[in-house]
Each structure stands twice: as structure tokens, then as C-alpha cells.
Amino acid sequence: MIGFEEASRLLRENVAALPAEPVTIEEAAGRFLAKDLLARFDAPRSNVSAMDGYAVRAGTLENGVPFKVLGQARPGMPFGGEVGVREAVRIFTGAAVPKGADCVVMQEYARAEGDTVSFEEGHGPTRHIRKAGSDFCEGDVLLARGTRLTPRAMVAAAAADRASIEVSIQPRVAIIATGDELVSPGEAHATANAIPESASHGVAALCEAMGGTVVLRLTGRDELGLLTDLASEALATADLVVVTGGASVGDHDLARPMFEALGLELVFAKVAIKPGKPVWLGKVGDKPVLGLPGNPTSAMVTARLFLQPLLAAMQGGEAAANLQFLPMPCAAALPEAGGRETFIRAIATPEGLTPAQNQESGAQAPLAQSDWLIRRPAGSPATARGETVSALAF
Numbered sequence: 001m002i003g004f005e006e007a008s009r010l011l012r013e014n015v016a017a018l019p020a021e022p023v024t025i026e027e028a029a030g031r032f033l034a035k036d037l038l039a040r041f042d043a044p045r046s047n048v049s050a051m052d053g054y055a056v057r058a059g060t061l062e063n064g065v066p067f068k069v070l071g072q073a074r075p076g077m078p079f080g081g082e083v084g085v086r087e088a089v090r091i092f093t094g095a096a097v098p099k100g101a102d103c104v105v106m107q108e109y110a111r112a113e114g115d116t117v118s119f120e121e122g123h124g125p126t127r128h129i130r131k132a133g134s135d136f137c138e139g140d141v142l143l144a145r146g147t148r149l150t151p152r153a154m155v156a157a158a159a160a161d162r163a164s165i166e167v168s169i170q171p172r173v174a175i176i177a178t179g180d181e182l183v184s185p186g187e188a189h190a191t192a193n194a195i196p197e198s199a200s201h202g203v204a205a206l207c208e209a210m211g212g213t214v215v216l217r218l219t220g221r222d223e224l225g226l227l228t229d230l231a232s233e234a235l236a237t238a239d240l241v242v243v244t245g246g247a248s249v250g251d252h253d254l255a256r257p258m259f260e261a262l263g264l265e266l267v268f269a270k271v272a273i274k275p276g277k278p279v280w281l282g283k284v285g286d287k288p289v290l291g292l293p294g295n296p297t298s299a300m301v302t303a304r305l306f307l308q309p310l311l312a313a314m315q316g317g318e319a320a321a322n323l324q325f326l327p328m329p330c331a332a333a334l335p336e337a338g339g340r341e342t343f344i345r346a347i348a349t350p351e352g353l354t355p356a357q358n359q360e361s362g363a364q365a366p367l368a369q370s371d372w373l374i375r376r377p378a379g380s381p382a383t384a385r386g387e388t389v390s391a392l393a394f
């Protein structure tokens with residue numbers, strides 16, 4: 001059995017990015033950049049006002065003296081002339097500061113009268129000017145290759161004046177749930193001993209949230225011939241295949257065997273983590289096949305630890321960037337950790353992370369509340385309430 005770090009490393013080494021494609025900026029949200037995104041020009045493009053008010057020469061400011069208002073400067077409509085002594089230009093937020101002026105007095109400190117304006121005592125010392133290039137400069141890398149275009153990053157991409165953006169193509173994902181007992185949600189109550197197939201719904205949602213496109217959803221009974229047919233269909237349709245269940249050692253655990261006839265090469269199988277020990281990764285040709293344990297909590301924990309970085313890596317993102325463990329206070333005392341590295345499902349509260357009551361790997365209800373995983377290396381000593389733990393957003 002290998003450790004979590006080793007498994008993560010093997011994943012990074014074995015998963016390549018898909019090719020790039022250009023998309024319009026309107027289509028780019030959520031995608032991963034295939035190239036560095038460079039600014040076309042400086043921002044602001046010139047010195048601009050940060051306030052509505054009057055542009056003047058700071059050195060000539062006098063209180064209560066009328067200044068001649070020469071004209072207006074609005075965003076996109078600069079004032080063409082020059083500001084001299086006892087002269088001002090009416091200016092609005094975002095407008096270019098006219099030649100000669102080096103200061104903006106907020107309109108709250110100004111009294112306009114006809115074509116003059118006078119300033120009151122108390123206008124602040126600040127100049128209220130945003131310098132050209134103070135946000136970014138032409139040629140700056142605003143977003144590096146591999147960056148995901150989050151809502152915030154979209155602003156930077158558009159500000160760079162880019163209409164077309166090179167992004168990695170979205171992985172097409174096929175998901176196969178295995179197990180004789182599984183039926184579609186909504187049908188289980190009518191069939192004795194059946195249970196709703198739940199795990200793949202979480203897996204599919206995670207795939208979509210990570211920029212993948214789920215193109216195929218299959219559920220198969222534990223019968224090798226049938227499952228091999230499903231595996232073959234999945235490999236023909238998708239860039240990535242995810243299988244849930246059948247990962248363990250039982251007679252009916254066929255998730256790996258179903259790909260063997262199709263040329264599966266294992267990258268790793270069994271990782272010393274709890275939950276999720278039976279997780280495995282393989283490849284058929286270039287296509288990754290990820291096997292998640294059937295227990296729903298184990299499936300979602302391993303989806304977070306392996307599928308999320310895998311989807312990022314397939315889109316040219318940093319797999320490791322999706323495994324950022326942060327120091328967080330823990331609101332409960334924790335017992336000594338066992339022989340496997342443990343990922344405790346926890347809920348963020350004002351007091352710190354609170355472990356979910358039910359830590360069973362087959363649990364489903366606590367998944368809805370648990371938004372963090374507390375990471376405890378094998379053999380970690382017991383910790384007291386309030387101590388800092390290492391945690392990953394779940």
C-alpha cells in the first residue's frame with residue numbers, strides 16, 4: 001500500500017493536459033487557461049480621477065478663492081486643454097486628469113457658482129488620482145497558464161482587453177456505478193433490498209464543478225461481461241472514466257477486472273488513507289480510469305483528493321493547487337490517529353472545525369454538512385480542543 005503523497009505524485013506524473021481551443025470571453029468562465037494571458041495596455045490607461053470633483057494644480061489651491069472652470073472631463077471623454085493657476089476642470093470618477101492638473105478636490109469640498117468654483121477649508125491632502133499603470137502594465141501576465149477563470153479572474157481577463165481566450169478543452173467524463181443493489185433514486189422504495197445509487201450523483205456534480213462535461217452515466221450489475229461492455233462504451237466516449245464501487249477485494253468487486261480485457265495499466269491501487277483505501281488509478285492507452293470505493297463517504301473523499309486534482313491536471317491546471325491544506329483551529333479534541341492517514345469530515349463553525357458525529361465511510365447524511373477534511377497523518381498524537389489542525393476545503 002502506498003501513502004497519500006506518493007499516490008498524488010503518481011497521479012500528477014501520469015495525467016497529461018488535453019489540447020487547447022480558443023473560446024470567446026463570454027464562454028470562458030470556469031475554464032482553465034492554456035496560455036499566459038497578457039495585458040494589452042496599461043490600466044489605468046492614463047492618470048485618472050478616483051473621485052467626482054475638480055481637477056486643479058495642488059500648488060495653487062487657496063480656500064475661498066474663485067477658480068475658473070474651463071470645462072469637463074468624463075470617463076472616455078477627456079478635457080483637451082491645460083489647467084493653469086486658479087483654473088479647474090469639472091471631473092468625474094474615471095476621467096483622465098487634464099494636463100496641468102495634479103490633484104482632484106472632491107465636490108463635497110467645492111462650491112460652484114456660474115463658471116467658477118471655490119474650495120472650502122478641510123479638503124483632504126489626498127490627490128485622488130490613480131496613476132497610469134498602477135493596476136497593471138502592458139505585457140504583464142495577468143493570469144498564468146493553468147489558472148482557472150473564476151468569476152474574479154474573469155474581470156482580469158476582460159480588463160486585459162481579450163475577446164478570444166486559449167483554454168484547455170473540457171474533459172468528457174463517463175461515470176459508471178457498479179453494484180447489483182443499486183437503482184436510480186426514486187425507485188429504491190419499490191424494490192426490496194435495493195438502495196438508491198447516490199455516489200455517482202456527487203461525483204458527477206464534482207466533475208461539472210471542476211470544468212468537466214459528464215457525457216455518459218451508466219450503472220452496471222456485478223457481472224464481468226456486462227461491465228466490460230460498459231467500460232468499452234465509456235472509453236469510446238470519454239476522455240476520463242470514473243467507476244464507483246467494486247474497488248475492494250470481494251468476489252463481486254469487478255471495477256478493475258472490467259477494464260483488464262481492454263488493456264488497463266494500473267498506476268496505483270490501494271492507498272493508506274481512511275476512508276478510501278481501495279481507491280485506484282489506471283490508464284487505458286492515454287485515458288485515465290479512476291476507481292472510487294462504493295461507500296458514499298469514501299467515494300466523495302477520494303473524489304476530492306484524487307478526482308478534483310485529476311480534472312485540474314487534464315485542463316492544464318496545477319493538480320497540487322487543488323490540494324491546499326490550511327492550518328485551522330479544531331473545535332474538538334481528537335484521539336490518536338490510527339495506522340492509516342485519516343481525513344475527518346468536519347463542519348466549519350465560529351469555534352473552529354467540528355468533526356461530524358458520524359465518521360462511517362458508508363454515511364451519506366453527514367456529507368451534506370461536512371465542508372472540510374481534517375488531515376491526520378498515521379499515528380498522529382491526540383490533540384486538545386482548540387489546537388490547530390491541517391484541513392482541506394471539501
Ligand SMILES: Nc1nc2c(c(=O)[nH]1)N[C@H]1C(S)=C(S)[C@@H](COP(=O)(O)OP(=O)(O)OC[C@H]3O[C@@H](n4cnc5c(N)ncnc54)[C@H](O)[C@@H]3O)O[C@H]1N2
Pocket residue numbers: 177178179181182195196197198199200244245246247248249250253275276277278292293294295296298361362
Ligand atoms: N475484506 C475486506 N473488505 C473490505 C475492504 C477490505 O480491505 N477487505 N475494504 C473496505 C473498504 S475500506 C471499503 S471503502 C469498501 C469499498 O469497497 P467497494 O469499492 O468494493 O464498494 P462496494 O462493495 O461496491 O460497496 C460498498 C458499499 O457501498 C454501497 N455502494 C456502492 N456503490 C454505491 C453507489 N454508487 N451509491 C450508493 N451506495 C453505493 C454498497 O451498497 C455497499 O454498501 O469495502 C470494504 N470492504
Ligand code: MOO
Pocket residue numbers: 273274275276277278293295298361362
Ligand atoms: O476506506 Mo473504506 O473507505 O474505510 O470505507
